[in-house]
Amino acid sequence: MTTAIYTFPSYRQQGEQLAKTLNLPCAQVKVHHFPDKESLVTLPVEKYDHIIFCLSLDYPNNKLIELLFAATSVRTQGVKRLSLVAPYLCYMRQDKSFHSNEAISQKIIGQWLSDLFDDLITVDPHLHRVTSLDDVIPGTNNSVLSATALLGEFLKNLKQDVFLIGPDEESLQWVKQVAIICDANYAVANKIRHSDTHVSIQLPDNNFTNKHVVLVDDVISTGNTVSQTATSLYQAGAKQVDVLVTHALFSKDAINILNKANIKNIYSSDSIPHKTNCIFLTNLLARQIKTLL
Numbered sequence: 001m002t003t004a005i006y007t008f009p010s011y012r013q014q015g016e017q018l019a020k021t022l023n024l025p026c027a028q029v030k031v032h033h034f035p036d037k038e039s040l041v042t043l044p045v046e047k048y049d050h051i052i053f054c055l056s057l058d059y060p061n062n063k064l065i066e067l068l069f070a071a072t073s074v075r076t077q078g079v080k081r082l083s084l085v086a087p088y089l090c091y092m093r094q095d096k097s098f099h100s101n102e103a104i105s106q107k108i109i110g111q112w113l114s115d116l117f118d119d120l121i122t123v124d125p126h127l128h129r130v131t132s133l134d135d136v137i138p139g140t141n142n143s144v145l146s147a148t149a150l151l152g153e154f155l156k157n158l159k160q161d162v163f164l165i166g167p168d169e170e171s172l173q174w175v176k177q178v179a180i181i182c183d184a185n186y187a188v189a190n191k192i193r194h195s196d197t198h199v200s201i202q203l204p205d206n207n208f209t210n211k212h213v214v215l216v217d218d219v220i221s222t223g224n225t226v227s228q229t230a231t232s233l234y235q236a237g238a239k240q241v242d243v244l245v246t247h248a249l250f251s252k253d254a255i256n257i258l259n260k261a262n263i264k265n266i267y268s269s270d271s272i273p274h275k276t277n278c279i280f281l282t283n284l285l286a287r288q289i290k291t292l293l
């Protein structure tokens with residue numbers, strides 16, 4: 001069986017690095033956007049039995065249609081096995097109708113990915129009320145990896161005396177794992193979301209006076225969750241607040257919002273390419289891809 005990694009433009013560097021680490025051929029899927037924003041997808045000329053698509057699904061709407069074009073085309077060309085490595089998996093947060101008549105995006109996207117791919121590898125998907133990715137993407141060989149060990153090792157190597165805070169109940173699963181690795185104390189805050197950009201945070205009942213706090217979360221999008229938490233922590237006497245995040249979605253204004261909240265250091269994994277990336281997932285992903293070969 002011949003195998004190759006196919007990279008997409010938004011994840012080219014990481015895809016090439018993965019192919020190099022695995023000693024696999026690497027080819028590029030080309031994407032052109034027409035003036036009306038339709039997408040033209042061009043596949044590599046070489047043919048392989050097993051193709052592994054690599055791209056993170058941040059800012060997903062274009063990427064999903066491009067993935068559909070590419071997957072359907074290689075299926076038509078007779079590929080025997082099609083895998084997707086998507087370190088960031090989109091649409092996982094809408095796992096129920098929060099208001100009447102809302103589409104449950106997680107379920108719909110999950111079924112759609114299941115129809116396209118034999119295997120899927122992802123990192124810390126935002127699963128809250130659904131505990132297994134197999135319930136979201138049924139019938140696909142799903143691998144859920146976690147970056148928390150790498151996040152924990154990164155913090156441990158900084159050799160700082162830190163207190164970890166998860167900004168909401170959902171972050172407990174990540175902050176706890178990070179805390180175990182770097183041997184730090186941790187707690188989670190309580191978050192009430194009022195809108196996309198407005199949250200209120202109630203800190204846990206700890207003494208933060210003179211503490212160096214690191215906020216740990218799976219996703220930063222607008223930045224309001226961590227900024228609001230940082231503001232409350234400074235009001236409670238913290239001396240420094242940093243942020244450690246797996247998926248650096250960072251919408252347009254997020255960095256400014258974090259700077260305004262006096263967040264000193266922002267550390268992120270490269271599940272989504274961003275200038276704050278300092279924790280690299282190549283080896284974690286490569287180890288899992290090897291199990292598919």
Ligand code: R5P
Binds near residue numbers: 171224
């Ligand atoms: C949601 O529950 C996630 O874990 C994050 O806390 C959330 O997505 C962050 O969003 P934002 O940066 O827009 O506040």
